[in-house]
Amino acid sequence: MITLNINKKNYRIEADPNTPLLWVLRDHFGLVGTKYGCGIAQCGACVVHLDGEAVRSCVTKISRAQGKKVVTIEGLSESNNHPLQKAWLELDVSQCGYCQAGQIMSAAVLLREKKNPSNQDIDDAMAGNICRCGTYLRIREAIQLAAKEAGEF
Amino acid sequence: MEKINANQGRRAFLKTSLLAGGGLMLHFSGLAKMVVPVTDEGITPAVQWIEITGYIKITPQNNVTIICPNPEFGQNVMTSLPMMVAEELEVDWNKVTVEMGPHDNLKLGPQFTGGSNSMRMYWRPLREAGATARNLLMQAAAQEWNVPLEELTTRAGMLFHEKSGKQGTYGQFASKASVLPVPKGVKLKEVKNFKVVRNSQKNVEGAKIVSGKPLFGLDYMHEGMLIAMIQHPPAFGMKLKSFDGSAALKMPGIKNVFSLKLYEDDFEQAGFDVRTFNELLVVVGKSTWEVMNARKKLIVEWMPAGDVKDTMAGRGGKREVIVPGELENTSVQLQKMQEYAKKPARQLRKDGDPETAFKHAAQVIERTYNAPFLAHNCMEPMNFFAHVTDDKALLVGPLQAPGWTEPTLCKVLNLPPEKVEIQMTRMGGGFGRRAYGHYLTEAALISRKVKAPIKLIYSREDDTTYGIYRPMYTATYRAALDANKNLIAFHVKGGGIPEHAIHANRFPAGAVDNYLAEGWEIPSNITIGAFRAPRSNFNAAAEQSFLDELAEAMDKDPIDFRLELLKRAKENPVGKNNEYDADRYAGVLKLVKEKSDWKGPEHDKYSRGVAAYFCHNSYAAHVVDLTLREGEPYVERVFSAIDCGIVVNPDAATNMVQGAVVDGIGNSLYGGLTHKDGVVEESNFHKYRIIRMHEAPAKIEVSFVHNDIDPTGLGEPPFPPVFGAVANALYKAKGHRFYQQPFTSPQPGTRNV
Numbered sequence: 001m002i003t004l005n006i007n008k009k010n011y012r013i014e015a016d017p018n019t020p021l022l023w024v025l026r027d028h029f030g031l032v033g034t035k036y037g038c039g040i041a042q043c044g045a046c047v048v049h050l051d052g053e054a055v056r057s058c059v060t061k062i063s064r065a066q067g068k069k070v071v072t073i074e075g076l077s078e079s080n081n082h083p084l085q086k087a088w089l090e091l092d093v094s095q096c097g098y099c100q101a102g103q104i105m106s107a108a109v110l111l112r113e114k115k116n117p118s119n120q121d122i123d124d125a126m127a128g129n130i131c132r133c134g135t136y137l138r139i140r141e142a143i144q145l146a147a148k149e150a151g152e153f
Numbered sequence: 154m155e156k157i158n159a160n161q162g163r164r165a166f167l168k169t170s171l172l173a174g175g176g177l178m179l180h181f182s183g184l185a186k187m188v189v190p191v192t193d194e195g196i197t198p199a200v201q202w203i204e205i206t207g208y209i210k211i212t213p214q215n216n217v218t219i220i221c222p223n224p225e226f227g228q229n230v231m232t233s234l235p236m237m238v239a240e241e242l243e244v245d246w247n248k249v250t251v252e253m254g255p256h257d258n259l260k261l262g263p264q265f266t267g268g269s270n271s272m273r274m275y276w277r278p279l280r281e282a283g284a285t286a287r288n289l290l291m292q293a294a295a296q297e298w299n300v301p302l303e304e305l306t307t308r309a310g311m312l313f314h315e316k317s318g319k320q321g322t323y324g325q326f327a328s329k330a331s332v333l334p335v336p337k338g339v340k341l342k343e344v345k346n347f348k349v350v351r352n353s354q355k356n357v358e359g360a361k362i363v364s365g366k367p368l369f370g371l372d373y374m375h376e377g378m379l380i381a382m383i384q385h386p387p388a389f390g391m392k393l394k395s396f397d398g399s400a401a402l403k404m405p406g407i408k409n410v411f412s413l414k415l416y417e418d419d420f421e422q423a424g425f426d427v428r429t430f431n432e433l434l435v436v437v438g439k440s441t442w443e444v445m446n447a448r449k450k451l452i453v454e455w456m457p458a459g460d461v462k463d464t465m466a467g468r469g470g471k472r473e474v475i476v477p478g479e480l481e482n483t484s485v486q487l488q489k490m491q492e493y494a495k496k497p498a499r500q501l502r503k504d505g506d507p508e509t510a511f512k513h514a515a516q517v518i519e520r521t522y523n524a525p526f527l528a529h530n531c532m533e534p535m536n537f538f539a540h541v542t543d544d545k546a547l548l549v550g551p552l553q554a555p556g557w558t559e560p561t562l563c564k565v566l567n568l569p570p571e572k573v574e575i576q577m578t579r580m581g582g583g584f585g586r587r588a589y590g591h592y593l594t595e596a597a598l599i600s601r602k603v604k605a606p607i608k609l610i611y612s613r614e615d616d617t618t619y620g621i622y623r624p625m626y627t628a629t630y631r632a633a634l635d636a637n638k639n640l641i642a643f644h645v646k647g648g649g650i651p652e653h654a655i656h657a658n659r660f661p662a663g664a665v666d667n668y669l670a671e672g673w674e675i676p677s678n679i680t681i682g683a684f685r686a687p688r689s690n691f692n693a694a695a696e697q698s699f700l701d702e703l704a705e706a707m708d709k710d711p712i713d714f715r716l717e718l719l720k721r722a723k724e725n726p727v728g729k730n731n732e733y734d735a736d737r738y739a740g741v742l743k744l745v746k747e748k749s750d751w752k753g754p755e756h757d758k759y760s761r762g763v764a765a766y767f768c769h770n771s772y773a774a775h776v777v778d779l780t781l782r783e784g785e786p787y788v789e790r791v792f793s794a795i796d797c798g799i800v801v802n803p804d805a806a807t808n809m810v811q812g813a814v815v816d817g818i819g820n821s822l823y824g825g826l827t828h829k830d831g832v833v834e835e836s837n838f839h840k841y842r843i844i845r846m847h848e849a850p851a852k853i854e855v856s857f858v859h860n861d862i863d864p865t866g867l868g869e870p871p872f873p874p875v876f877g878a879v880a881n882a883l884y885k886a887k888g889h890r891f892y893q894q895p896f897t898s899p900q901p902g903t904r905n906v
Binding site: 016023024027030036042045072074077080084085092095097098101119122127129130131132133134135136138 | 226227229355356358362364366369531534579580613804808811814815819846850852
């Protein structure tokens with residue numbers, strides 16, 4: 001039996017410790033906000049926070065997540081009030097929306113590390129998140145807006 | 154615009170009905186089947202004004218729900234189509250709830266997301282629905298208050314009789330309105346009075362997207378649901394020989410391992426029944442990871458399929474097609490294309506006497522362009538949920554056109570349409586790929602076989618290597634100039650595997666006295682399908698690069714040269730069936746010239762390229778400003794000018810154009826699939842390069858031509874000319890032309906990029 005702490009709640013599961021966190025989140029805990037895009041850590045749709053670090057859950061085994069704090073898009077804020085979520089809605093970023101949870105989760109770590117990221121910082125931090133609809137310009141803008149509005153969160 | 158006679162018996166009449174608990178549900182029933190002719194575009198239904206449209210639900214408490222008929226894949230129809238209803242209905246947009254409609258072509262129309270057709274096809278029907286509902290509510294209030302209808306006004310879900318000071322909510326009159334006779338020909342608002350449409354409205358699902366709510370097919374859950382994955386042959390031209398699933402079956406969580414035949418031998422395929430492999434292996438289990446692991450334990454023998462006979466349904470009756478059995482190689486394909494390009498081809502259009510003109514030309518310029526297969530690479534891989542029992546089927550998932558797959562499901566499952574329910578989820582991208590419902594048929598057959606609800610999931614590799622690609626294309630352009638450098642003849646000979654990309658009636662047809670368009674094809678077992686602006690997505694690139702070279706040879710500015718040709722097409726057009734409006738085409742060129750400050754001082758900082766195109770009823774022009782960073786091309790900024798008629802949701806439309814530009818840059822610079830012995834070499838994103846944020850421009854400035862023309866589409870039109878503009882900008886940056894896509898691959902006649 002493996003216990004995982006996800007979004008401040010404890011979940012218990014009988015599963016192969018090698019199971020990627022992505023599939024445990026989606027198939028067992030109904031936390032489908034974290035998406036499957038490629039399975040080989042290339043697209044970023046599966047990004048979650050593991051003790052605050054952005055990790056690709058499609059290649060992160062649940063054994064690695066044991067004893068750590070996992071945060072998914074569902075747990076990023078109480079009611080869409082994370083500065084990134086607010087900026088995303090303010091600027092109407094999404095097109096199909098499939099990649100956006102991963103984009104936000106990657107950006108959240110960037111903003112924690114760099115309060116006023118430059119465009120270069122953003123490009124570097126977000127290079128691992130693919131958006132097939134091409135909303136990159138708005139994602140960049142939203143990150144900048146969120147940085148401006150962030151203050152304390 | 155064609156108006157279909159709506160009097161088709163009782164079916165044509167607007168029906169209203171009471172919702173349980175009171176309230177008004179307004180729906181139209183109309184033509185049971187809308188004929189969708191396949192034209193040059195691939196998927197272009199004629200614009201038909203039909204009394205078929207969506208539900209409006211109003212509760213006594215004045216809650217308004219508007220149903221969206223067309224499935225959503227990022228083009229924002231879930232917001233913009235209901236906006237049209239809300240506009241005429243006169244409700245407060247911010248209080249409206251939007252729901253995705255069920256599959257019901259009788260009530261909701263064609264429900265086909267594709268061909269950039271949603272806005273165009275639903276513009277009148279949805280507005281009529283809103284206006285008629287409003288009229289019914291006014292009638293109900295007029296009766297109750299005993300006042301003339303003409304004295305009533307409405308605003309934000311309320312009715313007013315100013316003379317007497319009476320007022321009420323729509324909710325109060327909804328029940329009464331629902332039993333009134335439905336009026337015909339209710340007047341629609343004037344464009345200048347729009348309050349909702351033509352104003353930017355936020356994506357109605359935005360909040361759900363950013364909080365990770367279940368929205369996509371892959372997110373769908375059903376009690377007792379199992380997970381299924383397929384294993385398809387590793388190469389085009391191969392099939393299953395034998396398999397041993399015993400090791401896989403022993404793996405934890407696994408329930409079934411079997412082979413599945415999709416269509417029976419005599420099955421007549423319709424246009425969207427395309428499938429690459431008719432026999433697949435299937436693994437069914439309790440969870441995705443368990444199934445993924447078990448799949449690896451399959452012991453399979455594959456063998457060459459040889460030539461395969463497929464039966465295609467068609468208007469003249471069924472016909473048989475031989476699918477060649479060769480295991481194809483890209484290098485061989487390229488060689489074959491070169492050979493075929495020299496052979497006689499099928500004439501698509503001829504004006505004047507091109508042969509003579511070329512014979513006597515002072516100068517002939519000939520160029521050949523090539524582009525590879527492209528995979529759609531929707532971020533959400535193919536998937537569908539199916540729960541099939543003996544007497545009915547429920548299917549839920551991402552699909553662009555339920556009406557095209559339902560007949561196939563009925564045939565394959567031997568169920569009548571009333572027993573087959575298809576629910577459409579939000580799609581994580583479509584681009585044309587999800588118009589081909591083979592994965593629904595697969596899911597349905599799997600569910601029936603295992604007697605359980607299942608969700609079929611394709612892995613990224615399954616998806617990318619499955620096929621239904623954008624074809625591999627080539628085109629050779631020739632232009633004849635006279636001694637004064639006038640363009641006297643134009644010839645395009647296009648080919649492809651397995652079809653060519655030529656739109657013979659597009660510009661510059663109509664602008665050149667002597668014009669010839671030809672096409673040829675090489676059959677293949679590599680399956681293809683509609684890909685964002687089919688054919689146009691290559692055609693524009695080649696043609697717009699060629700026009701650029703021509704302009705240079707004629708010492709003309711590229712924009713001015715196009716405008717001259719368009720002037721000719723307008724004032725003294727050559728031939729018939731010129732598929733574009735020369736004024737509107739010129740309009741976007743003029744607008745982009747202005748907005749980009751085409752010849753302005755900043756011009757020297759960048760390598761500039763321009764291109765324009767007409768497709769799917771809209772016009773687009775781009776100026777691309779490119780630089781080289783350590784020799785690598787980087788698009789810094791783009792100026793886009795669009796004419797799509799009335800822009801229903803300006804900010805969302807801008808987002809779409811920006812997305813199409815990024816998509817165009819990415820595909821033109823990096824996109825492409827290659828084959829080795831039938832095997833796709835780019836199976837996932839580590840090999841198939843997708844444009845990323847640091848490769849996207851810092852700025853894409855979008856301008857719309859302002860007019861009151863009924864809206865046409867925007868999903869596809871901005872996409873094709875991006876390729877041409879990038880090629881033309883690259884020429885300026887590198888000093889040589891770009892003839893082979895993707896543009897970061899080695900170019901003919903150069904050492905390398």
